Amino acid sequence: MPRESFHSNVRRPDGLAFYCRDCAAQRSETSRRKRGVQPRKRSAEPVPVGSQWCPDCDTIKPLIDFARTTAKASGYHSYCLTCHTARGVESKIRLNGGTREYHLRRRYGIGQADFDEMLWRQFGRCAICRAPDPQHVDHDHRTGAVRGILCFNCNGGLGQFRDNQDYLAGAIEYLKGTTWQRTLIHPGVYRITSSMRERPPSRSS
Known part of the structure; x- marks a missing residue:
């Protein structure tokens, strides 16, 4: 030969x-x-150029409906985006009991039970602003240690200030010196005052 x-x-x-x-x-x-491996599925119809067949939904779709990967010679995953996502969710549920459990363990090293216990210790409220039912895990970006459960705004705020106590203290002093205060001078009449008198209040005040 x-x-x-x-x-x-x-x-x-x-x-x-x-x-x-x-x-x-x-x-x-x-x-x-x-070894009990089932025969490989193949498309019953010819697959045109620029398309690919998904064995899960048995549908020929354009390549834009498939995620890219360098692990395949074709440059695309075997399953379309919809089926690929469904397979990922199924794996997370099968191996970790749910996508939430998978996310907590992969990102923070804790499970849903640990999250619930921390939230219970915080009386079901954000550790900073005390808003009810917070859902975000706050952690130290240097060590990875979990610090508490925060609401969306407080968790994002700490991230924007890069966990820097000096920046946060400066923000407090800034607000004290620039926030306009309403002072009652007569029933129903208020005077708006600020330490920065040259700056008029915004239209949304």
Whole structure:
């Protein structure tokens, strides 16, 4: 048989595989059947250029509906975006009991039970502003240690200030010196005052 009928094998003297391509494929399929592996699904219709067949939903879709990957020769995942996402969710539920549990353990090293206990210790409120039902885990970005449960605004605020106590203290002093205060001078009449008198209040005040 011609050399083109064999796969390459650098470990053999002639640089070719012992079995030809067809025989190697047949032996591989026989081995899969013995191990209980189901036959590989194939599209019943020809797949046009610029498209790919998804074995889960058995649909031919344009390549834009498939995520890119360098692990495949085609440059695209085998499953379309919808099926790929569904498979990921199923795996997280099967291995971790849910996507929330997976996220907590992967990102913070805690489970839902740990989250619930921390929130219970905070009386079900944000550790900073005391807003009810916070859902965000706050952690030290240097050590990764979990510090508490915060609401969306407080968690984002700490991140914007980069956990710097000097910046936060400066923000407090800034607000004290620039926030306009309403002072009652007569029933129903208020005077708006600020330490920065040259700056008029904004239209939204």
